[in-house]
Amino acid sequence: MKEGPDIAQIGSLIGDPARANILTALMGGRALTATELAAAAGVTLQTASAHLSKLESGGLLAQRKQGRHRYFTLADDRVGKLLEGIMGFAASRGHLRHRPGPKEPALRKARICYDHLAGDFGVRMLDSLIERGSISAMGEGLSLTTEGEKHLGSIGIDVSGLRSSRRPLCRSCLDWSERRAHLAGSLGKALLSNFLDKGWARRTENSRSIFFTPEGERRFLALFPLELSDDITQPEPDVGP
Amino acid sequence: MKEGPDIAQIGSLIGDPARANILTALMGGRALTATELAAAAGVTLQTASAHLSKLESGGLLAQRKQGRHRYFTLADDRVGKLLEGIMGFAASRGHLRHRPGPKEPALRKARICYDHLAGDFGVRMLDSLIERGSISAMGEGLSLTTEGEKHLGSIGIDVSGLRSSRRPLCRSCLDWSERRAHLAGSLGKALLSNFLDKGWARRTENSRSIFFTPEGERRFLALFPLELSDDITQPEPDVGP
DNA sequence: GAGATGGTTCGGTTACGATCGAAGTATGAA
DNA sequence: TTCATACTTCGATCGTAACCGAACCATCTC
Numbered sequence: 001m002k003e004g005p006d007i008a009q010i011g012s013l014i015g016d017p018a019r020a021n022i023l024t025a026l027m028g029g030r031a032l033t034a035t036e037l038a039a040a041a042g043v044t045l046q047t048a049s050a051h052l053s054k055l056e057s058g059g060l061l062a063q064r065k066q067g068r069h070r071y072f073t074l075a076d077d078r079v080g081k082l083l084e085g086i087m088g089f090a091a092s093r094g095h096l097r098h099r100p101g102p103k104e105p106a107l108r109k110a111r112i113c114y115d116h117l118a119g120d121f122g123v124r125m126l127d128s129l130i131e132r133g134s135i136s137a138m139g140e141g142l143s144l145t146t147e148g149e150k151h152l153g154s155i156g157i158d159v160s161g162l163r164s165s166r167r168p169l170c171r172s173c174l175d176w177s178e179r180r181a182h183l184a185g186s187l188g189k190a191l192l193s194n195f196l197d198k199g200w201a202r203r204t205e206n207s208r209s210i211f212f213t214p215e216g217e218r219r220f221l222a223l224f225p226l227e228l229s230d231d232i233t234q235p236e237p238d239v240g241p
Numbered sequence: 242m243k244e245g246p247d248i249a250q251i252g253s254l255i256g257d258p259a260r261a262n263i264l265t266a267l268m269g270g271r272a273l274t275a276t277e278l279a280a281a282a283g284v285t286l287q288t289a290s291a292h293l294s295k296l297e298s299g300g301l302l303a304q305r306k307q308g309r310h311r312y313f314t315l316a317d318d319r320v321g322k323l324l325e326g327i328m329g330f331a332a333s334r335g336h337l338r339h340r341p342g343p344k345e346p347a348l349r350k351a352r353i354c355y356d357h358l359a360g361d362f363g364v365r366m367l368d369s370l371i372e373r374g375s376i377s378a379m380g381e382g383l384s385l386t387t388e389g390e391k392h393l394g395s396i397g398i399d400v401s402g403l404r405s406s407r408r409p410l411c412r413s414c415l416d417w418s419e420r421r422a423h424l425a426g427s428l429g430k431a432l433l434s435n436f437l438d439k440g441w442a443r444r445t446e447n448s449r450s451i452f453f454t455p456e457g458e459r460r461f462l463a464l465f466p467l468e469l470s471d472d473i474t475q476p477e478p479d480v481g482p
Numbered sequence: 483g484a485g486a487t488g489g490t491t492c493g494g495t496t497a498c499g500a501t502c503g504a505a506g507t508a509t510g511a512a
Numbered sequence: 513t514t515c516a517t518a519c520t521t522c523g524a525t526c527g528t529a530a531c532c533g534a535a536c537c538a539t540c541t542c
Contacts, residue, residue: 007327008261015253016530024248034489047531049490059334068488068539078330083248085326089319090247093300257500275519288501290520309509309518484542491536498529506521512514 013058014086018043019051023060023074023083028112031064031071106209110201116188117195117210121220125191126172126183128224135170135183142170144187152187155223156194162186195220254299255327259284260292264301264315264324271412271425272305272312351451353444357429358436358451362461366432367424369465376411376424383411385428393428396464397435403427436461 014020018041025032025040032040038048052072055061062075074080110121117125126142129135134148144152149159162169171185183191192210195201200216212220255261259282266273266281273281279289293313296302303316315321351362358366367383370376375389385393390400403410412426424432433451436442441457453461 006261006331007265007324008256008258010256010327010331011252011254011261012256013252015249015251015256017249018530020249020252035487043530044532045489046491046533050530053490070489078333082326082330085323086248086251089323090251092319259500276517284500285502286519287503287521291500294520311519485540486542487538487540489536489538492534494531494533496529496531498527500527501525503524504522507519509516509518511516 009058010060013055013060014083016051017041018047019055022048022051022055022072024087026061026072026074027080027083027087030112031073033069033071037072106204106211110210110212112192112203112210113182113184115192116182116184117192118182119210121210121212122182124226125220125224126181128226129183131227137172142172142183142185144170152191157187157190159187162190250299251301254296254301255324257292258282259288260296263289263292263296263313265328267302267313267315268321268324268328272314274310274312278313351442351453353433353451356433357423357425358433359423360451362451362453363423365467366461366465369467370424372468383424383426385411393432397439398428398431400428403431 014023021041022037025037034048034052035045037052038045041048041051043051052061052063056063056072060075060079061072064071064073074083108119110117110119112118113122116122126135129148130137132148132151134145134151135142136145144159152159159169168185169187170183171188172181172183182188195216196203198216199213200219201210201212204211255264262282263278266278275289275293276286278293279286282289282292284292293302293304297304297313301316301320302313305312305314315324349360351358351360353359357363367376370389371378373389373392375386375392376383377386385400393400400410409426410428411424412429423429436457437444439457440454441460442451442453444451
């Protein structure tokens with residue numbers, strides 16, 4: 001007696017707190033093991049195992065066996081989009097049940113989103129590029145200008161090489177904590193790699209946060225200036241119990 | 242572990258089948274009453290009431306009181322976007338909610354949707370009316386032409402009487418199993434009543450399917466011819482687990 | 483081989499929430 | 513006023529799914 005795509009099944013998969021925690025943990029784009037995910041979800045390994053198999057057969061997760069580990073990731077980036085959408089909506093509704101842990105400020109400042117930079121720094125980077133005219137925003141889409149290609153070339157990004165890949169060069173990705181867009185696509189990935197290669201920043205173990213060295217941060221901020229650089233330094237007040 | 246993260250709340254709201262039906266029903270953009278939604282969800286009014294208040298306090302629904310009716314709509318179009326995203330994902334994943342049971346073909350052929358005709362027959366009826374010029378489709382909206390008013394008057398529909406009601410005369414209602422529109426609104430209701438009154442068809446007990454008598458079916462098909470009457474007879478292949 | 487680590491399966495318990503009958507409230511009609 | 517319709521609240525039932533302990537399989541190290 002049911003008609004239409006089964007949104008209830010997807011919904012109930014996301015609707016369980018343990019599974020929601022698992023999915024949230026995987027939003028960073030890194031592959032995580034069942035044990036790590038069990039810890040993230042706050043359940044035992046057996047329970048997590050059951051959840052993971054449900055999520056997988058529901059098409060939300062993919063797993064890849066490597067030795068005696070099983071690495072789980074989101075099935076594809078459409079799942080990520082979907083979750084971002086729900087997170088953004090939930091955040092805007094004030095459904096912030098998110099517990100502000102100690103690592104939270106670092107996550108908010110700079111973190112990885114799939115393979116590119118998100119958080120305050122990610123938002124700032126895109127804003128600055130747009131303000132400068134390196135990237136033009138038309139509606140939902142983004143495109144690199146010739147000025148931008150020159151600009152980014154000067155800091156070591158091989159744009160023409162990126163163009164040859166199948167993946168779109170520029171895409172905007174909505175940040176759930178900021179509700180503002182940051183830069184995704186192959187260019188977003190290349191920029192982050194560039195920062196890491198230069199030693200401006202490094203990934204934090206077992207976390208999605210990205211740590212900028214003082215020198216790296218100085219250079220980053222100089223490279224991506226903003227007319228109205230306001231809320232990037234002040235920490236946000238804690239919300240919730 | 243009741244302290245679920247943000248997305249779990251939204252997910253579990255969408256995750257209940259009854260609530261998913263309610264939301265799906267509201268995707269048409271029309272405001273519907275609690276009673277209509279109860280029917281759409283296949284639950285009693287009390288149960289629907291509980292679901293509706295949950296959905297509302299979850300920020301997914303808005304209600305507007307009008308006389309002794311309570312009209313519910315999606316809270317805003319961001320909710321619609323969200324649901325569309327989930328539906329799109331579910332559809333692409335092949336999560337079609339069809340558990341092809343024995344009654345399934347009958348449901349697909351002709352069934353009731355609130356108070357009007359849906360399924361193959363519903364789609365055909367609207368297509369035929371548009372092809373004939375009785376109804377003109379402009380974007381999302383439908384309107385009855387003067388030719389159409391004459392045409393339907395000839396088969397016993399009092400259009401001017403219907404106009405006096407508050408309810409819109411013509412509305413298109415998207416059928417998720419068909420992904421095509423059928424005719425809703427007071428005219429859609431009147432047409433179905435007309436068929437039932439004439440004895441062309443009757444409702445099936447405890448089901449949403451509508452049974453056409455052989456004679457009724459013959460007349461119906463004659464009344465609503467189609468240039469390209471193709472897929473109305475061949476049953477779709479089962480999509481099994 | 484033995485032992486350790488990573489992960490799954492099974493069985494039984496438990497708690498949550500969906501459901502409906504019945505009774506109660508609000509609005510409109512006669 | 514009285515009756516009817518639309519909807520909500522209350523209370524109780526009941527099914528399902530989340531959960532964990534324990535046992536089991538798989539892979540790596542030594």
